[in-house]
Amino acid sequence: xxxxxxxxxxxVEVPCTxxxxxxxxxxxxxxxxxGVFVIGCLEGECHFLExxxxxxxxxxxxxxxxNSLGIEEERVDMYNLSAAMGQRFAEIVKDxxxxxxxxxxxxxxxxxxx
Numbered sequence: 001x002x003x004x005x006x007x008x009x010x011x012v013e014v015p016c017t018x019x020x021x022x023x024x025x026x027x028x029x030x031x032x033x034x035g036v037f038v039i040g041c042l043e044g045e046c047h048f049l050e051x052x053x054x055x056x057x058x059x060x061x062x063x064x065x066x067n068s069l070g071i072e073e074e075r076v077d078m079y080n081l082s083a084a085m086g087q088r089f090a091e092i093v094k095d096x097x098x099x100x101x102x103x104x105x106x107x108x109x110x111x112x113x114x
Contacts, residue, residue, distance in 0.1 A: 018051025
């Protein structure tokens, strides 16, 4: 089953969510993303052992940065799925898009905040 994403969603594939660094998330927000969702393996099932746990800590750290800047931390989140959970992926994308739309444009775009 191929899951279609809304046109305003950009999927960036990485070998492991453990490769997603804090700077990648912040750069995405600064360059125009209104929100960033990191979606990785189920906890305990990472092919690289602890990559998704590192990503989870990094996402929490970015949430703290956003909070300290007065920006909604809900703009960044992490989800854990298996490759067989395409329908759940579609739900996360749909719900996440709606949540971000309600928050409005990111105040970090083009360095507007900070």
